[in-house]
Amino acid sequence: MPNTEQVNLDWENLGFSYHKLPYRYRAYFKDGQWCQQGLTEDANITINEGSPIFHYGQGAFEGLKAYRCKDGSVNLFRPDQNAKRMQNSCKRLLMPEVPTEMFISALQEVVKANQAYIPPYGTGATLYLRPFIIGIGENVGVKPAKEYIFSVFATPVGNYFKGGLTPTNFLAADYDRAAHKGTGQSKVGGNYASSLLPGNLAHERGFSDCIYLDPIEHRKIEEVGSANFFGITRDGKFVTPKSPSILPSVTKYSLLYLAKHNLGMETAETDIYIDQLDNLVEAGACGTAAVISPIGGFQVGDDFHVFYSETEVGPVTRKLYDELTGIQFGDKPAPKGWILKVDLDD
Ligand SMILES: *Cc1c(COP(=O)(O)O)cnc(C)c1O
Numbered sequence: 001m002p003n004t005e006q007v008n009l010d011w012e013n014l015g016f017s018y019h020k021l022p023y024r025y026r027a028y029f030k031d032g033q034w035c036q037q038g039l040t041e042d043a044n045i046t047i048n049e050g051s052p053i054f055h056y057g058q059g060a061f062e063g064l065k066a067y068r069c070k071d072g073s074v075n076l077f078r079p080d081q082n083a084k085r086m087q088n089s090c091k092r093l094l095m096p097e098v099p100t101e102m103f104i105s106a107l108q109e110v111v112k113a114n115q116a117y118i119p120p121y122g123t124g125a126t127l128y129l130r131p132f133i134i135g136i137g138e139n140v141g142v143k144p145a146k147e148y149i150f151s152v153f154a155t156p157v158g159n160y161f162k163g164g165l166t167p168t169n170f171l172a173a174d175y176d177r178a179a180h181k182g183t184g185q186s187k188v189g190g191n192y193a194s195s196l197l198p199g200n201l202a203h204e205r206g207f208s209d210c211i212y213l214d215p216i217e218h219r220k221i222e223e224v225g226s227a228n229f230f231g232i233t234r235d236g237k238f239v240t241p242k243s244p245s246i247l248p249s250v251t252k253y254s255l256l257y258l259a260k261h262n263l264g265m266e267t268a269e270t271d272i273y274i275d276q277l278d279n280l281v282e283a284g285a286c287g288t289a290a291v292i293s294p295i296g297g298f299q300v301g302d303d304f305h306v307f308y309s310e311t312e313v314g315p316v317t318r319k320l321y322d323e324l325t326g327i328q329f330g331d332k333p334a335p336k337g338w339i340l341k342v343d344l345d346d
Contacts, residue, residue: 002113003346011123014158016289019245021154022301023113025106026261029096029148036102039113045149057190058135058145060089063288064146064250065126066110066111066154066342068118074111074342077328079104081250082216086131089186094144096132103131104340106152111342114154116167121329124164128157128289135274160226160289161208165313165321167296170224170285172212172274173198177225178244184222184245191247195225209285211298221272228252229295231272231280231307232316238279244271251286251324257335258323263316274300282314331338 001025009019024039052058062082067075083103090097107129111118119125131152135145161168175198178184178191195210202210211229214220221241223229228249231241238259240252261267272280283295294317296310308314313321326332330339 001129003116006077006120007116007227009119009156010052011119011125011156012121012158014125014156015162016050016128016157018157018195019117019155021114021117022315023110024151024153025110025151026103027098027106029150030146034096034102034150039109043153045151047134047136047149048138050136051137052139052143054137055140056142057097057188057193058093059133060086060093060095060186060188061130061132062086064129065157065288065328066107066118066129067126067328067330068121070121071330071332072121074115074118074344075227075328075330076104076107076111076340076342078250078338079340080337081129081253085187085248085250086133089188090133090155092183092186093188095135096148096155098131098133098150106131106150108342110152110154112344117154119156123158125156125158127154129154157289160291161285161286161293163208163293165292165294166317167294167308167310167313168208169203169206169299169310170295171202171207171210172298172300173202173212173225175212176215177212177222178215180244182245182313184243185248187247194224199225205299205323207299208293214243219273221274222246224250224285224287224290227285227290227293229272230255230284230286232282232314233279234281236265236316238265238267238320239270239272240268241272242316249287251288251291254324254338255286255292255320258327259320261335262323265316277305277307280307282317284317290292291294292317292324
């Protein structure tokens with residue numbers, strides 16, 4: 001029987017780190033079908049040394065959050081979108097798709113079983129959910145696995161970038177994370193493996209992270225490696241890059257909708273050239289983990305460009321943040337189908 005009584009952690013200072021919770025979900029794919037094991041207390045996975053996930057990176061993951069509302073209920077934000085995106089990642093890497101219903105019920109089970117660890121309303125912290133699928137089994141040649149594990153674990157988290165709504169600075173990467181016809185649109189480990197070195201170089205120079213440029217000419221902004229990029233133009237338009245090597249962020253598409261429908265702004269997915277940054281009066285990184293993290297300054301080669309301010313969040317970015325988080329935490333009405341309540345009772 002899972003403990004349902006709230007535990008006490010230092011909710012305000014969680015950061016974004018792994019905290020081992022009591023329960024996680026597992027399912028196995030074998031002989032062409034999924035077999036659901038359900039919840040387990042074992043945080044370790046023992047698999048064959050030849051498993052394709054180890055050598056050839058055959059695996060994909062997702063990231064979403066459970067939000068504690070003022071009334072004690074718990075929200076999932078657009079989990080169907082994460083299910084769909086994982087299915088697309090699976091298609092790209094020749095892995096069996098996890099059905100949407102199984103994906104969402106796994107999330108529900110994990111949140112319910114670990115409900116004592118869902119951060120309280122008002123702390124800004126959330127329960128981060130990490131679904132993933134890996135190719136396993138005896139193998140050595142380059143080919144897709146015959147067997148797979150799908151699992152979901154959870155960990156309570158606070159801010160991803162240390163600033164929260166205080167702007168931080170970013171560096172234009174000298175490396176690419178993905179190619180146009182590569183796996184940029186898939187949430188797969190390889191994209192992240194290739195981002196470790198440029199990420200480290202950015203951290204060493206005091207930046208929050210790097211911003212990747214288009215892999216063809218390195219003239220346009222792509223994204224922030226773990227979050228998408230958006231800007232507010234001088235004439236009040238919400239713009240975000242369009243490129244085949246960007247990961248389609250659920251947060252980004254939600255902001256495109258909210259900017260248009262709730263804030264009455266014009267929006268566009270378009271090219272954002274690094275030699276035309278003066279057109280942008282605000283900029284930010286957006287994603288489940290990053291939420292909305294304002295970008296203060298952006299170092300491109302020798303040029304340091306400040307968007308709104310290095311110390312203060314811009315007014316439109318703040319409005320977007322309030323709209324988005326208001327919906328996620330249940331304080332504002334959500335567009336139809338965006339919120340799924342978790343059933344916390346037996
Ligand atoms: C997960 C991810 C994002 C953010 O997507 P959300 O659905 O908003 O969480 C952005 N870029 C990359 C590379 C990602 O892996």
